[in-house]
Amino acid sequence: MAFAAKGPKISLAVLCGLIVTLIAAGVHFATVPQDSTFRYIVIGDLIAGLTAIIVCLAIQLRQEEVHYRTAMERAAIVAELNHHVRNAVFPLCLAVQKTGNEDAIKTSNEAVERINIALKDATADAMSGRTEYLAAGSNGHPG
């Protein structure tokens, strides 16, 4: 989930405002007699353009808010998953340590390390909104 920089957002809003102003002014120029009151109409068109800029910025702000909220919710879910996985793995680690078997401890270390890498990847993916696992194959992990 990539957020655009502030610059293009403001430019887009200004462009929208400009388009609204120009269209309104163009329509009024073509349809309304250009007497002494015409300048008030043009001022009205400028105000409409400014309003369009504000509305455009508000929509973008709202969209960002939704994106951030979604990312936070996803992060909270992953954190909870992390908690449950670690809680489940911990007794296994202790049980292996209890055996005192160095080979088993080494294997358990490697397994735990792989789980940790997977959890870190999952957290990063959840934050960034990466979901193309199926398209990308097996995420580079064997087995």
Place this chain on the structure above:
Amino acid sequence: MLKILLVEDEPTVQKLFKQVLEMQNFAVDTASSARDGISALQSDSFDIVISDLRMETPFAGYDVVKAAHQSPSRPLIALVTAYPIPSSDWKRAGADALFVKGSSDAVNLGREIQRLWNQHCPLAGDVAIEKRA
């Protein structure tokens, strides 16, 4: 022999953890909640306190840390959690170490605790190692 207070609410983890620590020649007392842990700290003295973080409340382990700080012997305090927290948080709470369940540190907890003890109290650490040898 170093005396450890192990505060852990999960019975299976508590039992296995105790056995692993005992295998490494630590004397282990257990408590099943932060409240029990605090009572144990008030009635006895320990060299090391190992406490789970999430028990009755999400941060119940901090209450144990606080009680350990008030203990006259000022034991080495290690928190164990499956919910990683920023180091600034647990350090501010007064813990000396944090082990994340299921991390590589947690796999060799006994050794890590011995290493921490050696850093915390170098002379006493050597004595403990000599005793084990």
